[in-house]
Amino acid sequence: MGKRRRLPEELGIFGVLVLVAVVMSFLSPEFMTLGNIQVLMLNGTVVAFLALGQTFVLLTGGIDLSVGSNIALTGMMAALAMRAGAPWWFAALVALAAGVVVGLVNGAIIHLVKLPPFIVTFSTFGICASIPKILTGAQSITVADPMFAVIGRGSLFGIPIPVILLAIVAVIFMVILKQTPAGVHIYAVGGNQDASRLAGVNIGRQILTVYAISGLCAGMGGIITTSRLMVGYPTAGSGNEQFYSIASAVVGGVSLFGGVGSILGALLGAILIATVSNGMNVVGVDSFWQPLVIGVIILVGVSLDAVRRRFTLTEGVGRLLNLKGARGSSAPPVPAEAPPQPGPVPGNTK
Amino acid sequence: MTVVGETEGDIVSGQALRAIGIRKLFAGVPALDGVDLTVQAGKVTGLVGHNGAGKSTLLKVLSGAYQPDGGDLLIGEEKVSFSSPATAIASGIATVYQELSLLPNLTIAENAFLGRELAKGGRLDKRAMNEATHELITKFAISADPNRRVGDYPVATRQLLEIAIATSRQARFLLLDEPTTSLEGSQVESLLEMVKNLAKDEGLGIVFINHKLDELFAVSDEVVALVNGKVRIQGPTGRVDRAEVIRAIAGSDVGEVHPPASGKEGGGELPERPIALRVDHLQSNELKDVTLQAREGSVLGIYGLVGSGRTEFLRTLVGLLRTRNGAMSLYGSTYQPRGVADAQRQGVVYLTEERKIDGIVPALNSITNVVLPVLQQYTRLGLLDHRKLRAVSTDLLTQLGIRGDIHAPVVTLSGGNQQKVLLARALAQRPRVLLLDEPTKGVDIGVKSEIHQLLRKLAHETGLAVVVVSGEEEEILEVADEVVTFTLGTCTGQALPASRLTVQSLRHEAWNAA
Numbered sequence: 001m002g003k004r005r006r007l008p009e010e011l012g013i014f015g016v017l018v019l020v021a022v023v024m025s026f027l028s029p030e031f032m033t034l035g036n037i038q039v040l041m042l043n044g045t046v047v048a049f050l051a052l053g054q055t056f057v058l059l060t061g062g063i064d065l066s067v068g069s070n071i072a073l074t075g076m077m078a079a080l081a082m083r084a085g086a087p088w089w090f091a092a093l094v095a096l097a098a099g100v101v102v103g104l105v106n107g108a109i110i111h112l113v114k115l116p117p118f119i120v121t122f123s124t125f126g127i128c129a130s131i132p133k134i135l136t137g138a139q140s141i142t143v144a145d146p147m148f149a150v151i152g153r154g155s156l157f158g159i160p161i162p163v164i165l166l167a168i169v170a171v172i173f174m175v176i177l178k179q180t181p182a183g184v185h186i187y188a189v190g191g192n193q194d195a196s197r198l199a200g201v202n203i204g205r206q207i208l209t210v211y212a213i214s215g216l217c218a219g220m221g222g223i224i225t226t227s228r229l230m231v232g233y234p235t236a237g238s239g240n241e242q243f244y245s246i247a248s249a250v251v252g253g254v255s256l257f258g259g260v261g262s263i264l265g266a267l268l269g270a271i272l273i274a275t276v277s278n279g280m281n282v283v284g285v286d287s288f289w290q291p292l293v294i295g296v297i298i299l300v301g302v303s304l305d306a307v308r309r310r311f312t313l314t315e316g317v318g319r320l321l322n323l324k325g326a327r328g329s330s331a332p333p334v335p336a337e338a339p340p341q342p343g344p345v346p347g348n349t350k
Numbered sequence: 351m352t353v354v355g356e357t358e359g360d361i362v363s364g365q366a367l368r369a370i371g372i373r374k375l376f377a378g379v380p381a382l383d384g385v386d387l388t389v390q391a392g393k394v395t396g397l398v399g400h401n402g403a404g405k406s407t408l409l410k411v412l413s414g415a416y417q418p419d420g421g422d423l424l425i426g427e428e429k430v431s432f433s434s435p436a437t438a439i440a441s442g443i444a445t446v447y448q449e450l451s452l453l454p455n456l457t458i459a460e461n462a463f464l465g466r467e468l469a470k471g472g473r474l475d476k477r478a479m480n481e482a483t484h485e486l487i488t489k490f491a492i493s494a495d496p497n498r499r500v501g502d503y504p505v506a507t508r509q510l511l512e513i514a515i516a517t518s519r520q521a522r523f524l525l526l527d528e529p530t531t532s533l534e535g536s537q538v539e540s541l542l543e544m545v546k547n548l549a550k551d552e553g554l555g556i557v558f559i560n561h562k563l564d565e566l567f568a569v570s571d572e573v574v575a576l577v578n579g580k581v582r583i584q585g586p587t588g589r590v591d592r593a594e595v596i597r598a599i600a601g602s603d604v605g606e607v608h609p610p611a612s613g614k615e616g617g618g619e620l621p622e623r624p625i626a627l628r629v630d631h632l633q634s635n636e637l638k639d640v641t642l643q644a645r646e647g648s649v650l651g652i653y654g655l656v657g658s659g660r661t662e663f664l665r666t667l668v669g670l671l672r673t674r675n676g677a678m679s680l681y682g683s684t685y686q687p688r689g690v691a692d693a694q695r696q697g698v699v700y701l702t703e704e705r706k707i708d709g710i711v712p713a714l715n716s717i718t719n720v721v722l723p724v725l726q727q728y729t730r731l732g733l734l735d736h737r738k739l740r741a742v743s744t745d746l747l748t749q750l751g752i753r754g755d756i757h758a759p760v761v762t763l764s765g766g767n768q769q770k771v772l773l774a775r776a777l778a779q780r781p782r783v784l785l786l787d788e789p790t791k792g793v794d795i796g797v798k799s800e801i802h803q804l805l806r807k808l809a810h811e812t813g814l815a816v817v818v819v820s821g822e823e824e825e826i827l828e829v830a831d832e833v834v835t836f837t838l839g840t841c842t843g844q845a846l847p848a849s850r851l852t853v854q855s856l857r858h859e860a861w862n863a864a
Contacts, residue, residue: 179736180733181729184734187711187713187714187718192708192712196722200689200723259711260713
């Protein structure tokens with residue numbers, strides 16, 4: 001069976017990325033230097049990690065608004081563990097575990113209590129923001145173990161370690177999404193939850209999985225943040241990280257309506273956001289402008305997504321079906337009591 | 351008549367709503383073919399007919415939802431035409447559809463005055479509205495608090511409220527579309543009582559559509575039977591013979607003989623086959639008492655009118671709905687599925703009636719849609735064996751003769767091809783018992799007969815037990831070896847060979863129990 005080759009969906013976002021990079025390098029000779037690229041990548045990794053986790057959640061039609069403060073929580077957990085005498089690797093595991101627990105709580109409440117994800121994760125955002133402050137009396141905790149610094153500050157062949165970690169995790173996630181039953185189930189749940197249930201997909205397990213993965217990614221973000229500063233800050237992650245992570249996934253083609261998107265797209269989206277952000281710094285745009293620009297980028301990305309859904313999937317297809325329906329004369333000789341509405345109801349869009 | 355919160359003014363009572371020679375075409379085919387109907391003030395007109403006879407279409411013409419292609423509507427001597435439901439309401443025609451339309455998040459009073467709220471000095475006069483509503487619901491003997499949300503009340507109460515509120519809007523005529531569908535026992539009684547009183551005491555002209563003949567005869571002053579878009583029987587209830595009505599409705603295809611299905615074996619010998627699925631006196635919230643057997647290598651047709659519990663029964667069989675009582679067994683051993691996945695493991699697979707709602711995953715391609723339930727079986731070291739999955743899926747889809755791009759999102763395919771994708775999904779699960787709910791809904795005639803042939807072949811050649819639910823008599827007779835009938839959540843399990851049934855006899859059975 002010959003495999004059909006289609007243009008990858010991510011081509012568009014890649015083109016935009018190249019365009020932005022070219023424009024930036026014209027505006028500032030500094031932009032395309034090796035040093036700046038390293039800074040750009042390094043600064044972008046935390047957001048990129050969050051974006052990868054966010055992608056899983058968005059694919060099921062959910063959203064995770066707790067990742068920002070989860071960075072503070074997990075980063076602080078690592079710092080506290082090391083202050084209590086734990087080795088650096090154990091501290092990192094503690095941080096990841098804390099992140100996963102937050103995710104599992106999110107997923108469990110969303111699935112069992114049937115609440116909208118944004119309400120649940122918005123609440124856990126507040127909870128996660130408070131815990132590190134309560135634990136430390138809002139003090140920052142200094143980390144002494146030099147090995148821990150390697151995670152955030154080290155590099156291998158000139159590539160920063162966080163970027164390497166990001167690449168490894170991204171590859172693992174791609175495999176999970178494309179090569180495992182769980183991955184396909186996640187797409188299915190986001191595409192049509194009722195149909196998935198009827199096909200025997202365990203909805204609850206997928207929901208738990210995606211929020212746990214998002215929590216895990218927040219844990220990675222927490223470790224990297226604490227490691228770069230060698231200080232656990234109770235207010236880490238309270239900046240634009242969360243906002244940018246959703247932006248990354250969305251401009252990377254991950255649909256806010258669920259069921260559509262890819263890890264590669266989200267990754268490219270994160271690089272684009274990092275590039276725009278870094279580029280504005282390098283060019284010397286006032287930093288007050290950055291969230292505004294990113295906000296506009298999100299709006300454009302989401303609008304394109306909505307328009308694309310409406311026009312290609314729904315309307316285009318609807319029209320097609322309509323034509324076929326009329327020609328194929330699906331109507332019985334005696335019309336049904338309630339004759340079909342003009343134009344079939346298009347796909348089950350939520 | 352009294353009208354809540356409005357001046358009584360110039361309502362002329364005692365006039366009739368008349369439809370004369372109403373025609374309505376859909377795609378050139380007449381759904382109503384010259385219908386005359388008179389709705390007398392103070393009288394209940396019971397409207398009855400089989401699915402597709404034109405009852406709902408007629409109702410929609412009277413309520414302004416459809417514009418007729420021919421004929422006249424008159425109120426008294428005055429000719430009227432309704433360009434929209436709003437104009438019909440303004441002329442005093444209130445309609446209560448099967449689906450409840452009150453807003454559950456608003457109070458009863460807020461619903462009653464929606465769009466015509468009473469205000470005093472720019473502020474809502476809640477007290478006046480509550481009082482008026484209280485008066486209204488007391489008049490109808492509904493026990494409810496005007497100040498509480500509609501959603502707090504059970505469906506039966508909401509149905510009564512719906513009618514009460516509809517009549518409060520200066521209604522002279524009331525159109526009721528199967529108002530008792532979701533009610534039971536005493537609730538039906540009180541609704542029928544209310545309908546009678548509305549006609550007698552308030553002088554309303556009422557059209558009452560119902561599938562249940564007992565109720566229809568109990569409440570109506572006049573009975574009208576529609577058959578194929580024409581009035582077949584019309585007369586005062588006392589002088590219309592119930593059996594005659596059933597004959598008219600059921601026998602609408604007189605002369606049309608059931609075509610012999612290709613390759614259909616003779617009746618008799620089938621019952622010898624072993625029983626695959628056995629259901630004894632199954633009861634649940636949705637089912638009253640269901641007994642039946644599905645045999646290996648045979649197609650069992652389940653026929654029933656809408657609301658007979660046929661869909662709920664299939665959903666119960668795959669664990670989507672809970673049972674309360676009764677026994678199910680699969681090849682002799684007790685069968686009690688905990689959910690769809692559990693039913694699947696035991697070889698019972700269900701194909702939904704609502705393709706778009708819980709059938710396809712629109713954005714995924716056909717290949718993935720087919721193998722969605724069986725991904726776990728095609729993994730190596732936890733990773734999907736894409737090549738095998740594609741082979742399995744393409745193989746099934748080719749066998750089913752799918753047309754269209756199977757690599758594109760499944761929603762881009764036509765309805766018939768989407769149905770084939772779902773059939774392929776069912777077969778990919780290697781079922782022992784295959785349950786299909788309206789398997790040819792919304793597919794064209796060509797694909798329809800393909801699906802029928804496929805189902806028969808699957809049963810007869812691979813020994814699968816196939817159960818097909820359909821409200822279409824021709825389909826049941828075409829595809830089934832044996833047929834059972836569902837009426838009002840009940841099935842006696844008495845299976846008749848399809849070869850001895852006709853469209854009329856099927857309808858007759860379904861209506862007789864109604």
